[in-house]
Amino acid sequence: MVRPATMTRGAAAAALVALALVAVARAEDPYHFFEWKVTYGTKTIMGTPQKVILINDMFPGPTINCTSNNNIVVNVFNMLDQPLLFTWHGIQQRKNSWQDGMPGTMCPIAPGTNFTYHWQAKDQIGSFFYFPSIGMQRSAGGYGLISVHSRDLIPVPFDTPADDFPVLVGDWYTKDHTVLAKHLDAGKSIGRPAGLIINGKNEKDASNPPMYNVEAGKTYRFRNTYDSLDVHVGQCLSFLVTADQKPADYFLVVSTRFIKEARRMVTAVIRYKGSSTPPSPKLPEGPSGWAWSINQWRSFRWNLTASAARPNPQGSYHYGQINITRTIKLSTSRGKVGGKDRYAINGVSHVDAETPLQARRMAPNVLTAEFRTFIEVVFENPEKSIDTFHIDGYAFFAAGMGPGTWSPQSRKTYNLLDTVSRHTIQVYPRSWTAVMLTFDNAGMWNIRSNLWERHYLGQQMYISVVSPARSLRDEYNMPESSLRCGKVVGLPMPPSYLPA
Template sequence: MASFSPFRWPRIAVFSVLLVALLAGVDCIDIFHEWIVTADTSAIYPNTSLDQWDVGIHHDNDVVHVNVFNNMDEPLLFTWNGIQQRLNSWQDGVSGTNCPIEPGKNWTYVFQTKDQIGSFTYFPSLNFHKAAGGVGPIRVNNRNVILVPFPKPEAEFDLLIGDWISDDYRHIRQVLQEEWVSHVYPGVILMNGKGPYGSQYSTSYESFTVTKGKTYRFRISNVGTVFSFNFRIQKHQMVLVETEGSYTDQIVLDSLDVHVGQSYSVLVTANQDEADYYMVATPKLFSIDNHDSLVAKGILRYENSVLPVQGPVPDGPDPFDIDFSINQAKSIRWNMSAGAARPNPQGTFNVTNVTLSQTFILHGSREVINGVPSYVVNNVSYLTPSTPLKLADYYRNGSGVYQLDAFPVQSPNDIASYGVSVVTGVHKG
């Protein structure tokens, strides 16, 4: 079974209608969903909530239809982060693929969660809209015929954690184009759109209730725009089991680094005394001294607990310890013996003896182009063309929209510039 779970987040509001159609004799269902998207451009605080969005998906072969009505005054697109658009990426929801949904218009996304399981997210992909919310979790679960490499948990919880800039996203977008601006730092880190436990500015905080002796699955995603974070639960260890559609070798962790856009599943066993315990996320590569709002705090509450949280929040690794992050990332390995979306193990398709046919060397940095701070790859900052690249390729072979192989693939250009990055790929089927 799988589902797009509802998530509450400020500023961008969605009103939805859901219809589900079963396909007779077929191991999948068609899901029809309607979103009406609006935006509030007034000053919104972290404890303001988003109307719920929910799209139901039952398993990894479901076909999803999401009809998006754009009632904002700006073009809009949604991207389904990590969902493979198998053999066809026309529904990916980014500027290089899809035409924007213009104000007052609608567009229906149709895609299949084919041969995928795991934890993913969705978010608006244009015009810095992600900083205004509109994000949510995606669950794609296994079909009944596929074994899962761990016992079924008592329950599953979506935990979307992200930094939040309290200023209006349009103003932030404008400020970031000024040459004198190097960064705009968020003022708070939220858990499922809720402020830190104990903060005078939080009218609500995130909490999950568990039963002693039971094991729970937490699907943790970083839906922010700036900070990576380290997540931990007071007096509890986590067993990492999955990341973005792949089962992992199961490793026991005291804390977990989650970078922007990443999603992980961990198992947590309620094996402590019946009380309340901190769930904490703190930013990486940033000093939290005098920035208590950047310590996201929620509560893991045991059923029948009468004891509030005790003591300080649990310590994590040094936020500037790069080796910790690198070594933890290296320790996360594919489970080569477990089946994921298919009965055969994930490691069935052996690629260890593949002969390399192409090598791309990509160097990321930050430059100023025409007075505007820009992120670049090989000194090229992506320029969104008026015609999406896939449409230009399909109908005009790119003529007038991009020049094939103009993008440097071995080393940076001498001078930073805007450009459309399309290179020739050698496909070996």
């Protein structure tokens, strides 16, 4: 006789708990683990051996390839002789400014120690990048690509490309980053860079093989993070290229814009499969003038008829139909402090404190924003040269830009329908740019110039977005693993938020 199985009430409860835990484990998004050893090394750049910041002996550093909502865990070993932080430019760090990697949100990783970052590419798709955020380390390398792909269930409005190519373009100075910092500290400008590089290389490195190999008839995706198609400093985009030309070698050309003296230019070779024909030495002239650049910016619009993922937090995709609750004007300036050059926002030049602002949430240049309010931010640039601004933790809608100073009448020129969501925007000389966003990501976030000389000399600030609910629904608790420095050393952890 077979007896039916029996289970006590306690055992049944335990089984239900076990099943629930299994369900949660299966439902959690995938993890990607990385271990980075950050060192100094020597690389030949622009034909000359240079001291470079390497990650696992690589420059640029390893590409982080992931899918939307994946969890990224990066264990960073700092083998430099200076403190180190990495910031993840364009990654919104939803509810998690503790991992943002700016000196105002995190204590640095001391030399000879390690720290593990844990962040999620929450609801994001696109091309982003990481870089060291302390001092002038960024000028010595240590940066790399973050490529966030869409999930299979979310369609994209184009066929899967045959390959995916990074195009990391940057300035390159032949002076050591510590020397550049000393120049700025002494009140001197670091001047123009010695040249440009693509993926850590320059055409002067004659032994370099072709950077990109393609086959006729196929389409390729290039992930660009600098000045191509008039993409400005700190901006990222990807574009499709169909290999429909005669099989040969071709140049990908990058040149500087808006400078009176001779342009800096760098090339990389795109080689068709089987090609033995070198690229034409005649390089095309780039477009000139501010009008062309502004018109191109206006031409970048969202295809509202395409089937694809779009930002839609609380309906903010319809940004033109939301009432503005507050306008914040951020005007840049340049002046002397103690006889030395400084840059400022609204008259305040930022200096990184010993204790991160995230631990204190107060300073002369920390703005506060009410949680989940829709705010218009206006950047004004009275200087004679272009600037670009980035807001950590957010993507925004760049609604308008124009010459002179902004006024409420400027709203009549806004694009309130289909402007592209982005995290970095240019501000032309003696001009303004207006962006709109919902401050729905609680935390402490850096607003900065992407021109690193200006950033280093104070043209940055922080904005504190606090949820009145103090709930884990809106912001994560300070991680137990957080590094301590300054005035918070030895202090207890802040009170934990309540579960959602």
